[in-house]
Amino acid sequence: xxxxxxxxxxxxxxxxxxxxxxxxxxxxxxxxxxxxxxxxxxxxxxxxxxxxxxxxxxxxxxxxxxxxxxxxxxxxxxxxxxxxxxxxxxxxxxxxxxxxxxxxxxxxxxxxxxxxxxxxxxxxxxxxxxxxxxxxxxxxxxxxxxxxxxxxxxxxxxxxxxxxxxxxxxxxxxxxxxxxxxxxxxxxxxxxxxxxxxxxxxxxxxxxxxxxxxxxxxxxxxxxxxxxxxxxxxxxxxxxxxxxxxxxxxxxxxxxxxxxxxxxxxxxxxxxxxxxxxxxxxxxxxxxxxxxxxxxxxxxxxxxxxxx
Amino acid sequence: xxxxxxxxxxxxxxxxxxxxxxxxxxxxxxxxxxxxxxxxxxxxxxxxxxxxxxxxxxxxxxxxxxxxxxxxxxxxxxxxxxxxxxxxxxxxxxxxxxxxxxxxxxxxxxxxxxxxxxxxxxxxxxxxxxxxxxxxxxxxxxxxxxxxxxxxxxxxxxxxxxxxxxxxxxxxxxxxxxxxxxxxxxxxxxxxxxxxxxxxxxxxxxxxxxxxxxxxxxxxxxxxxxxxxxxxxxxxxxxxxxxxxxxxxxxxxxxxxxxxxxxxxxxxxxxxxxxxxxxxxxxxxxxxxxxxxxxxxxxxxxxxxxxxxxxxxxxxxxxxxxxxxxxxxxx
Numbered sequence: 001x002x003x004x005x006x007x008x009x010x011x012x013x014x015x016x017x018x019x020x021x022x023x024x025x026x027x028x029x030x031x032x033x034x035x036x037x038x039x040x041x042x043x044x045x046x047x048x049x050x051x052x053x054x055x056x057x058x059x060x061x062x063x064x065x066x067x068x069x070x071x072x073x074x075x076x077x078x079x080x081x082x083x084x085x086x087x088x089x090x091x092x093x094x095x096x097x098x099x100x101x102x103x104x105x106x107x108x109x110x111x112x113x114x115x116x117x118x119x120x121x122x123x124x125x126x127x128x129x130x131x132x133x134x135x136x137x138x139x140x141x142x143x144x145x146x147x148x149x150x151x152x153x154x155x156x157x158x159x160x161x162x163x164x165x166x167x168x169x170x171x172x173x174x175x176x177x178x179x180x181x182x183x184x185x186x187x188x189x190x191x192x193x194x195x196x197x198x199x200x201x202x203x204x205x206x207x208x209x210x211x212x213x214x215x216x217x218x219x220x221x222x223x224x225x226x227x228x229x230x231x232x233x234x235x236x237x238x239x240x241x242x243x244x245x246x247x248x249x250x251x252x253x254x255x256x257x258x259x260x261x262x263x264x265x266x267x268x269x270x271x272x273x274x275x276x277x278x279x280x281x282x283x284x285x286x287x288x289x290x291x292x293x294x295x296x297x298x299x300x301x302x303x304x305x306x307x308x
Numbered sequence: 309x310x311x312x313x314x315x316x317x318x319x320x321x322x323x324x325x326x327x328x329x330x331x332x333x334x335x336x337x338x339x340x341x342x343x344x345x346x347x348x349x350x351x352x353x354x355x356x357x358x359x360x361x362x363x364x365x366x367x368x369x370x371x372x373x374x375x376x377x378x379x380x381x382x383x384x385x386x387x388x389x390x391x392x393x394x395x396x397x398x399x400x401x402x403x404x405x406x407x408x409x410x411x412x413x414x415x416x417x418x419x420x421x422x423x424x425x426x427x428x429x430x431x432x433x434x435x436x437x438x439x440x441x442x443x444x445x446x447x448x449x450x451x452x453x454x455x456x457x458x459x460x461x462x463x464x465x466x467x468x469x470x471x472x473x474x475x476x477x478x479x480x481x482x483x484x485x486x487x488x489x490x491x492x493x494x495x496x497x498x499x500x501x502x503x504x505x506x507x508x509x510x511x512x513x514x515x516x517x518x519x520x521x522x523x524x525x526x527x528x529x530x531x532x533x534x535x536x537x538x539x540x541x542x543x544x545x546x547x548x549x550x551x552x553x554x555x556x557x558x559x560x561x562x563x564x565x566x567x568x569x570x571x572x573x574x575x576x577x578x579x580x581x582x583x584x585x586x587x588x589x590x591x592x593x594x595x596x597x598x599x600x601x602x603x604x605x606x607x608x609x610x611x612x613x614x615x616x617x618x619x620x621x622x623x624x625x626x627x628x629x630x631x632x633x634x635x636x637x638x639x
Contacts, residue, residue, distance in 0.1 A: 037436045087620055093436055094382050095619050098576055101569040102615030109608035226447050226565065229440040237437060276457060283451035287444055291429045294441065298432045 004138040009259045010252065015144055017251025018151030022206035024228040024235070024243040025158060026199025032175035032238025032304055033195045036085065037093055039100040042225025043107040044200050048073050048207025049216045050111055053120045056211075062125035069208045070201055077200030081193065089192070104222070112218045119215035147209050154205065155244060162240055171195060175238045175304050227254075230286055234293045236300025245302055250286050257285040332630065333497070333584045340490055344483045356482055357554075358598055359591070363489045364550045366590035367496050369574040370583055371543035374500050376572065377581030378509060379536050380516030384439050385426075385446025386571050389419050389541040391563025393548020395453060398465045398558035408471045412549065419545030420538050422449070427537040431530050446568055453560040464559025471553055479553050489550055493587065496543050500583055503539065512536050573615060579627030588626050 027041045051072045056065030084103065088096045124143045131139035162168040173181045174191055182188040207221070214220065227250060235246025261282040265274035293301060340363065347356050368390050375381045396415045405411065430441040459465045470479040478484045503509050515522045515529045523529045552558050561567070570593065578589025596614075600607035624631065 031436065035436075037439060084616055084620070091619075093439060094376075094572070094576065094580070097382065097384065097439060098569075098573060099616045099619040101566075101573070102612045102619070104569075104612070105566070105608040105615065106612030109606055109612065113606055113609065222565070226443060230444050233433075233437055233440050233444070276455075279455040279457070280452055283455050284448050287448035290441070290444060291426075294429055294432060298437075 004135060007134055008138060008140060009256055011140060011144065011148070013252035013255035014148055014248070016255055017248040018148055019206050019210055020224065020227055020231050020251055021155060021244050021247035022151060022202045023224055024231040024247055025240055026202040027228050028232050028238055028240065028243045029171070029195050030199045033171060033178060034089055034192050035178070036089055037096050038085065039097060039225065040080070040103040040107070041199070041203055042221030042228070043104050044073065044077060044203040044221070045207040045224055046111065046221035047076060047107070048204030049211040049220065050115055051204070052208035052211040053115070053122050053216055056122050066208050070204055073204030074197060074201055078197060081196050085196065108218050117218060119217040121215060122211040124212045143212060147213070150209060154202070158240060167194070230290050234290055234300060236303030238304035239302050242300055242302035249289065253289055254286050257282040336584055336587060337494055344486055356486060358594060360486050360489050360554060362591045362594040363493045364547050364554060365574065365594060366587040367493050367547035367550070368544045369571055369578070369586040369590045370496055370500055371540040372571050373575045373581065373583055373586040374503065374540045375536050376575055378504055378516070379512050379533060381533060381537070382439050383442040384565065384568050384572065385442035386544055387563040387565070387567035388446040388449040389423065389544035390548040390551060391449060391453060392418050392422055393545030394552040394558045394562050397471065397549045397552040398467055399459055401467050401469055401471065402459065402465060406469050406472045408473045411471055415545045415549045416542045419541045423538040423541030424534070427534045431533050431537065443565055443568070446563060446565055450560050450563050450565070453563065460559070462560060464557055464561070467552065467556045467558065470556065485554070492546065492550065496546070497583060497587070504583070508532065577618065577625050579625030582627040585625055585627035592626060
C-alpha cells in the first residue's frame with residue numbers, strides 16, 4: 001500500500017471513528033447517568049438520516065435541512081421518552097433491552113412504510129462538493145473533511161459542556177451516583193430528560209451528517225449501534241473520553257484492517273486463500289480487539305470516575 | 309423462605325402444588341404429541357411445519373432460559389450458537405457427510421468451544437456490559453458467516469440432503485421428523501430440569517440473587533456460570549442442527565442479532581426461569597408471527613409495539629398469568 005493510500009484509509013478510519021463517537025457519546029451518557037440501556041439509540045441515528053433526506057429535499061438547503069431534521073428528531077425522541085423510556089428507568093436491564101428491541105422492530109419497519117425499502121441519498125452540499133488534493137495528487141472529498149471537522153467540533157463542545165459548565169458537573173455527578181445527586185435536591189427527572197434529549201440530538205446529527213456519504217436505508221442504525229457498543233465496552237461505560245478513544249480505535253482498526261488484511265496475508269499464503277481469510281479476519285478484527293481489551297481491563301480503557 | 313412456611317400447615321400448602329407442578333409440562337407435551345393426529349383429522353398441514361419449527365426454537369429458548377432465567381445472565385448473542393450448529397451441519401452435509409452420529413459431535417464441540425472462549429471473556433463483566441459483549445460476539449460470528457464465500461457467504465447455503473442416522477433417513481418423513489424434534493425437546497427439557505434441580509443449579513440460582521455471598525461461601529461463581537453458559541450453548545447448537553435439517557438451508561440471517569432478541573422475547577413471553585414457559589413462549593411467538601405475517605407484510609409494525617406493551621404492562625409472562633389463575637405453581 002502506498003503512503004497516499006494509507007493516508008486516505010486513515011482519514012476514512014477517522015471519519016468512521018467520528019460517527020461512532022457521536023453515536024456512542026449519547027449512548028454512554030444515557031447509560032452512565034440513567035442506568036438505562038437503549039437499543040433504540042441506533043434507530044435514532046437512522047431517523048436523523050431519513051429526516052435529513054426529507055428536509056434537505058424540501059428546503060433545497062443542506063444546512064437548513066440539517067437544522068430541521070435535528071429539531072424533528074428531538075421531537076420524536078422526546079415523544080418516545082415520554083411514552084416508553086420514562087417507564088423503563090426503574091426496570092431491570094432485561095425489560096429495557098426487550099422494550100427498546102420492540103421499538104427497533106417498529107421503527108425499522110415504519111421507516112420502510114414511510115420512505116420505502118430502497119436506499120435513499122442526500123446530495124453533498126454545493127459549498128462542500130469539491131476535493132482536496134493530498135500528496136501524490138490523490139484527491140479526498142471536501143465533505144468528508146468537513147464531517148471529520150464537524151465531529152471534532154461537536155466533541156470539543158461536548159468536552160466543554162461536560163467539564164466546564166454547571167449542567168456538565170451535574171451530569172458527571174449523576175454518572176457517578178444518581179441517587180446522591182437526587183438527594184442533594186437536583187431535579188433528577190429533568191436532568192434525565194436533558195441528557196436523553198442531548199443523546200438523541202447527537203445520534204441524529206451523526207445520521208444526518210452521514211446521509212450524503214452513506215446510503216440511507218432501513219436497518220442502517222443497527223450496525224452502527226453494535227459498533228457503538230464495542231466502542232463503549234472498549235472505552236469504559238459512562239465515560240465521554242473513553243467513548244472518544246474507543247471510537248477512534250474501532251474506526252481506525254476496522255478501516256485499516258479491511259483495507260490491509262488482504263495484503264498482509266498475501267505475505268504468508270496464496271492470493272485466493274488470502275482473500276478468503278482476509279475477509280473473515282478483518283470482519284472479526286474489532287471484536288478481537290474488544291476481547292483483548294476486556295481481558296486486560298474488564299472495566300474498559302478509560303472508565304468513568306467513581307463507578308465501581 | 310420465611311419461618312412461617314417451615315411449620316406444618318405451610319409445608320402442606322407447599323407440597324400439594326409441588327405434585328401438581330409437572331402437570332403443565334405433561335399437558336404441553338401431550339398436546340404436542342397429538343398434533344400429527346389432529347393434522348390427519350383435518351388441521352391444515354401447514355401446522356406441522358409451523359409447530360416443528362416452533363419446537364426447534366423452543367429448544368433454543370429453553371437453553372437460553374438456563375443462563376438468562378436461572379443464571380440471571382442476559383445473553384444477547386444466543387442466536388450465534390444456533391447458527392454455529394446450523395452451519396456445522398450444513399458444511400458437513402455439503403461436504404458429503406450426512407451421518408448424524410458424526411455431525412452431532414462436531415456441532416456440540418463447535419458450540420462448546422465457542423461458548424468456552426466467548427464465555428471466558430464475557431463472564432468477566434456483569435450486567436449491561438455482558439449484554440453488549442454477547443451481542444458483539446454474536447455479531448462477530450454473523451460477519452464471519454457472511455465472509456464464508458466457500459459456503460454461500462451472504463446468500464446462505466442450500467442443502468440438497470438431510471442428515472441420516474446409521475444409513476436410515478428418519479428426517480425425510482414429516483411425521484417422523486416431528487417426533488424426532490419432540491423427542492429432542494423432551495430430552496432437553498428433562499436435562500435442563502435435572503440441572504436446575506441439582507446442587508449445581510441451586511448454586512447458579514443463588515449466584516443470580518447474590519454472587520458475592522455465593523463466592524464467599526466457597527463456590528467458584530465464574531466457573532459455574534461458564535459451565536452453564538457452555539451447556540446452554542451446546543443445547544442451542546442442537547436446535548441449530550435440527551433447524552438446518554428442517555429448512556434445508558443455512559444462512560447468516562440465522563444468527564443476526566434480531567434473532568437473539570427474539571429468543572429473549574420467547575423466554576420472557578413464556579415467563580423467565582420457568583422452563584416449560586420458554587417452550588410455551590416459543591410456540592406463542594411463532595404462531596403469532598405466522599398469523600401476523602399472513603395478515604400484512606408490515607407485521608413488525610404491529611409486533612414491535614406488542615413487545616413494548618407486553619414489557620410495560622405484564623409481569624411474569626404466560627406462565628405468570630397461569631400462576632395467577634392458579635394453574636401452575638410458583639417455584
